[in-house]
Amino acid sequence: MSSPLGVSFIDGAEVRASGPAFHAVDPTTGEQLEPAYAECGAAEVVQATAAAAAAFEVYRRTTPETRARFLEAVADAIDAIGPDLLATVPAETGLPEARVKGETGRTSGQLRMFAADLREGGWLDVRIDPGDPARSPAPRPDVRQRSVPVGPVAVFGASNFPLAFSVAGGDTASALAAGCPVVVKAHPSHPATSELVGRAIVETLAAHDLPAGTFALLHGAGNELGEALVTDPRIAAVGFTGSRGGGLALSRLAAGREVPIPVYAEMSAVNPVFLLPGALGERAEQVATGFAGSLTGSGGQLCTKPGLVFALDGDATDTFLEAAARAVAAVPTTALLNPGIGEAFVSGVRRLGDAEGVERVAEGDTAEQGPAVPGRPALFTTTGDRFLADADLAAEVFGPAGLVVQVRDEDQLHQIVAGLEGQLTASLHVGAADTDLALDLLGRLELVAGRVLFDGWPTGVEVNHAMVHGGPFPATTAPGTTSVGARAIERFLRPVAYQDVPAALLPPELHDDNPWRVFRRIDGRADTPTQETS
Amino acid sequence: MSSPLGVSFIDGAEVRASGPAFHAVDPTTGEQLEPAYAECGAAEVVQATAAAAAAFEVYRRTTPETRARFLEAVADAIDAIGPDLLATVPAETGLPEARVKGETGRTSGQLRMFAADLREGGWLDVRIDPGDPARSPAPRPDVRQRSVPVGPVAVFGASNFPLAFSVAGGDTASALAAGCPVVVKAHPSHPATSELVGRAIVETLAAHDLPAGTFALLHGAGNELGEALVTDPRIAAVGFTGSRGGGLALSRLAAGREVPIPVYAEMSAVNPVFLLPGALGERAEQVATGFAGSLTGSGGQLCTKPGLVFALDGDATDTFLEAAARAVAAVPTTALLNPGIGEAFVSGVRRLGDAEGVERVAEGDTAEQGPAVPGRPALFTTTGDRFLADADLAAEVFGPAGLVVQVRDEDQLHQIVAGLEGQLTASLHVGAADTDLALDLLGRLELVAGRVLFDGWPTGVEVNHAMVHGGPFPATTAPGTTSVGARAIERFLRPVAYQDVPAALLPPELHDDNPWRVFRRIDGRADTPTQETS
Structure with a gap:
């Protein structure tokens, strides 16, 4: 070691x-850690x-x-x-x-x-x-x-x-x-x-x-x-x-x-989640459990934490909210990353709790001897009317806190979507009866977020070829990446064109014979090299 | 009509x-043109x-x-x-x-x-x-x-x-x-x-x-x-x-x-041109004629106009400069695009002519009855020492004017290249004996310009799949494009990831069966659709 x-x-x-x-600080014990680091x-x-x-x-x-x-x-x-x-x-x-x-x-x-x-x-x-030296009026x-x-x-x-x-x-x-x-x-x-x-x-x-x-x-x-x-x-x-x-x-x-x-x-992002009526009708408890896990995992300190949930008023949403409150209340308080994040979390939770028309529906489990920098889970709810009236409710709270917005009807939902800032992700939970609304929301949310996902939670970003961890401002400063x-x-490359450069001076990947066997486009058409034979 | x-x-x-x-103004006659346009x-x-x-x-x-x-x-x-x-x-x-x-x-x-x-x-x-629902520990x-x-x-x-x-x-x-x-x-x-x-x-x-x-x-x-x-x-x-x-x-x-x-x-760009000794030894006159044409074509009002030429001191460069001066002097004065550009050109030419250590070697041909907004070709020369001492000499003059810099040696040439701002293009004229220097310069200039070209002139931008009309700041504000x-x-697109979206709701190009037959990457590997059979 x-x-x-x-x-x-x-x-x-x-x-x-x-x-x-x-020195770094152990957020669990509050102790100053060794060694010291010089600035x-x-x-x-x-x-x-x-x-x-x-x-x-x-x-x-x-x-x-x-x-x-x-x-x-x-x-x-x-x-x-x-x-x-x-x-x-x-x-x-x-x-x-x-x-x-x-x-x-x-x-x-x-x-x-x-x-x-x-x-x-x-x-x-x-x-x-x-090139084509014979092209008229000028060689290509x-x-x-x-x-x-x-x-x-x-x-x-x-x-x-x-x-x-x-x-x-x-x-x-x-x-x-x-x-x-x-x-x-x-x-x-x-x-x-x-x-x-x-x-x-x-x-x-x-x-x-x-x-x-x-x-x-x-x-x-x-x-x-x-x-x-x-x-x-x-x-x-x-x-x-x-x-x-x-x-x-x-x-x-x-x-x-x-x-x-x-x-x-x-x-930053609040990663809105849309719980459609069919999904909640079919599996409100299951959705609530998944939500509580995604909200509080890693102390809610993930860029893709689902901080805002939208659901249409109704019995199924009440069932979801009750189940989510129970699930969040059962999550123990964990240490947050550092004292600065801990202070910002406390102030963010206080801001939500003090906001007009916002109700706290759950607080996480807290032991007698908690961590020095405590992240106590918290779940709040409000109405679509209040959400539309108070722009602060859409601000990120970094840590294990979330807000469930009970939306009056689809018109109000569309009004809310139209006002969303750029996001890293947007999630939909969809039931058999929700196809039309889901298609409509998908078409709107693809303009709002870098990733739209169905019947899952945005935390746990798969690292692959198709992933987008990005999105319109203010999720990122470079929505095209x-x-x-x-x-x-x-992000760290720039295209350069080489015109009439002699073959002997061209970089290898631009040689006719493609020595590195890389994918290329010839006159705009894809040209995939065959597998190398040994 | x-x-x-x-x-x-x-x-x-x-x-x-x-x-x-x-009203627009006819820069040839100076007449105000009809119709009027309202702001x-x-x-x-x-x-x-x-x-x-x-x-x-x-x-x-x-x-x-x-x-x-x-x-x-x-x-x-x-x-x-x-x-x-x-x-x-x-x-x-x-x-x-x-x-x-x-x-x-x-x-x-x-x-x-x-x-x-x-x-x-x-x-x-x-x-x-x-996806892979069977992946452990979590489904893909x-x-x-x-x-x-x-x-x-x-x-x-x-x-x-x-x-x-x-x-x-x-x-x-x-x-x-x-x-x-x-x-x-x-x-x-x-x-x-x-x-x-x-x-x-x-x-x-x-x-x-x-x-x-x-x-x-x-x-x-x-x-x-x-x-x-x-x-x-x-x-x-x-x-x-x-x-x-x-x-x-x-x-x-x-x-x-x-x-x-x-x-x-x-x-903006000054599109530096490097005339290597071998090229000038082989074809100084031909290079000079090509240069004069590219410098003064379209009244020198192209983004890729070669406004700066670098050549190493020597007889061949003298020959080039004399031939270039003759060629530029033979180019008639033409109308510039509008009065504002005409004024800026006059002031830019005056600035070059008045600069310490800069000599005017040619002025274009001018008729008695010239255009109302005249663009009279002009060619200047200076030394590498003066060029390095006076940053203004590297500034663009929009119109048919150029500066030939006579460089002391390769060390000074490298010093000059190291100080160049971002450019749309950089051009090299290369002879049989210039391969080593050309390779070295190519490696430097690909970091300076969006396009590097050999034995040609940067004006006349081919519109195709491989072209880059861009480059590092200040040639553009977005060097990656x-x-x-x-x-x-x-420039006008943004990537979006769709995660676990039901097939029925996916946009056509993301369907498994590729109905539009577009090029795709599957797990990162190129997948070119076969030609559609009718």
């Missing part, structure tokens, strides 16, 4: 910055980005196969430190062992998915329009397109996914796959976890003889580090998962640069 | 706005965007085949008004008939390209990851992804492409192909051209029984109209081709909205 030492990593070296020290500042940012810019010149020219093997080795290294992570992550986050095991597997799994995709090559978006040029990496990427670790959206999470994996060096700002609430994973990446880079500057990990608890990183001229793009305030602040900084850069911020799944790589 | 009436089009109706009147304002914007939002609900649900036929009919209609355009465009722009004919063909051609692509369906980006959900249109798009007509980047130009064609209604702000220097093309679209919409609100054309000469359009909450994205100042102003407005939207602005070619459609 390797122990965290309290270091950052820059250009392959352990770095103890000279800034003020900070990185402008000097460390310059060192890390200069190393990243130098590494970019080498790393961007590595073959997809080289990067695939590197990502697979990082995945193996993360799996190998599973026991260390089990000893570290729960203390820093309050998350249970089962969740840590699952998230470790997701993290290594998504690294392996990008490795496989690197080999398939569709991400290169190769397009070849062959030979034009070939591929994608190139944008440059060093800054990644902000998220508090709520200490592995899958942090140091070696989806943003890092997709940027490294694209050929971009990564400078990570570790989330200050899990620095030791970040160090363990960062060390795995640093050691794997060295073992694969790749430039050490390809990866850096910087610790910091204040805003200065992030600001210095986003405004550094060597940084070409930013990946962020966190609060709306944080994402918007980084976006403003990035837009104000001499050369503006994109910030891919996944910020996803931060989970294969297409996440596209 | 139909005559322009001086009208805007909103929701299918001719509209005479109540704002102040303005549209906030009232017309609200009418047009409300109609567009209503039309979106219908238009976005049309099949790709329906939109393909519509785009083909618009292409036919534009070809059919060719004689009207020949009577109108030259007077409003000073552009010669041959250019108008060529641009008409390009405009209808790109509409037809999008029609063909709509049928092929790769743009839908369909990805299917089939069925996830299917497609692209949906973002909503009504505002398009700003460009002054320098009265057809191909204006009312029915690339932005409009790609947005309409994507399923987005379009509200065009016509460029005030060619309102009658805009009206003719706008009428062709309006009439084609009606003939195809598509919602009239799918297209609107608004006239205006001031900034208010554009500001109202970009800040209208119903507008979901903006396409713009024009000046850096204009693009940045629109971007700021869009970023400051309650819901920010993307501005796809193609703004292109405004010419098939991938332009991606």
Whole structure:
């Protein structure tokens, strides 16, 4: 077992910055955790980005196969430190062992998915329009397109996914796959976890003889580090998962640069759920149990937590609400991720409870000796009229709290849908009699959310090729992209056209004979290489 | 022949706005042209965007085949008004008939390209990851992804492409192909051209029984109209081709909205050309003639005009410069597009001529009775030292003027390349002895420009599947995109994932049996439908 030492990593070296020290806090016990971490500042940012810019010149020219093997080795290294992570992550986050095991597997799994995709090559978006010297009145040029990496990427670790959206999470994996060096700002609430994973990446880079500057990990608890990183001229793009305030602040900084850069911020959502009458008529209790599980799992601290439920007034909705209240009341209070999130949760629950026309229908089970940062589940209800009258009721409460809105009729439901902000997800529970209403809502919700799902819960985001973890503002700052799944790589690529470039100078993937056997489009038509025979 | 009436089009109706009147000016004669056009304002914007939002609900649900036929009919209609355009465009722009004919063909051609692509369906980006109810520990959900249109798009007509980047130009064609209604702000220097093309679209919409609100054309000469359009909450994205100042102003407005939207602005470039020693040794005269033609064609008013040339000091470069000076001196003064561009050109040429260490080596031929808005070709030269010392020398001069930089050695060349801003294009002229230097420069320039071309000139942008007309800031505000070619459609689409949606409710392109026979990815692997048998 390797122990965290309290270091950052820059250009392959352990770095103890000279800034003020900070400690993580165990949200279960309230204890300050060791080791201390020193705050990185402008000097460390310059060192890390200069190393990243130098590494970019080498790393961007590595073959997809080289990067695939590197990502697979990082995945193996993360799996190998599973026991260390089990000893570290729960203390820093309050998350249970089962969740840590699952998230470790997701993290290594998504690294392996990008490795496989690197080999398939569709991400290169190769397009070849062959020339025609005989075309009249002017010869047709030979034009070939591929994608190139944008440059060093800054990644902000998220508090709520200490592995899958942090140091070696989806943003890092997709940027490294694209050929971009990564400078990570570790989330200050899990620095030791970040160090363990960062060390795995640093050691794997060295073992694969790749430039050490390809990866850096910087610790910091204040805003200065992030600001210095986003405004550094060597940084070409930013990946962020966190609060709306944080994402918007980084976006403003990035837009104000001499050369503006994109910030891919996944910020916030309430993930509305629509319980249609047929579904509740058929299985109100079952839906209620599923809802309570999704609402309170991981302490309700998931980007896709279903925070808002809409159901039409009626007996079946009453049955659902009673069952949901019972289920939520039976969920024990768990530790939230850190004291800041704990305070925001308490204030969010108070805001809901104090709102006009909002009734609290359940509070979670609380033991005598609760966690130091308690997340006590809470369920509220209100009417469609009140919901429409009070825009604050649609705001996210991060943690295990939700609001069930009892809607008067379908007209009011449509009015509510028309006023929804952009969302990561929207869910429908549908019975046999609900087809018409479901089809109508599907057609509306596909304009509101990045993912629409039926008869399930939005938490538990599958990492695959079709997933979209994104959505219209304010769910994200870049609705055309996803931060989970294969297409996440596209955020860190840019198309380049090569016109009449001599064959000897073309990059391999643009050669006529397709040596990497990647998927291509010839004159716009798909051209899938046959399997290589051995 | 139909005559322009001086009208805007909103929701299918001719509209005479109540704002102040303005007239286009014939830049050849200086005459004010008829008819007058009334400035549209906030009232017309609200009418047009409300109609567009209503039309979106219908238009976005049309099949790709329906939109393909519509785009083909618009292409036919534009070809059919060719004689009207020949009577109108030259007077409003000073552009010669041959250019108008060529641009008409390009405009209808790109509409037809999008029609063909709509049928092929790769743009839908369909990805299917089939579910597996038996997966342990949790069932694997069925996830299917497609692209949906973002909503009504505002398009700003460009002054320098009265057809191909204006009312029915690339932005409009790609947005309409994507399923987005379009509200065009016509460029005030060619309102009658805009009206003719706008009428062709309006009439084609009606003939195809598509919602009239799918297209609107608004006239205006001031900034208010554009500001109202970009800040209208119903507008979901903006396409713009024009000046850096204009693009940045629109971007700021869009970023400051309650819901920010993307501005796809193609703004400016000097399109550096690198003349390598071998090429000049082999064919200095030929290169010089080609350069003069590309520099001064269309009055030098193309986004891809090669405004900066770099060549290493030496005899061959002297030969090139002398030949280029002769060739430029032989080019007659032509009319520039409008008085504003004429004034900016005069001031840009004066700035270059007055700059320290810059020498004017040629002025174009000028007749006694020149055009009212004269664009007199001009060629300047300077040293690599001066170029590095004076950042203003790298700024675009819109019009037929260029600067040849005589570079001391390869080290200085690399220093210059490292300091280049983002560009639409970079060109290399290469001889047999230049391979190493060319490969090195190619590797650097692919990070600087959206298109790198060999032994040719950047003007004359091929419209095809592999073209990139884009590039790093400040060439564009969205380096991951292109405004010419098939991938332009991606700017107006957004991915959506459908999870466990019952087959009966899925959109057709996500059905297992692929009724539209579109290209798809199944579990990440390309799946090209076989040709349909009849």
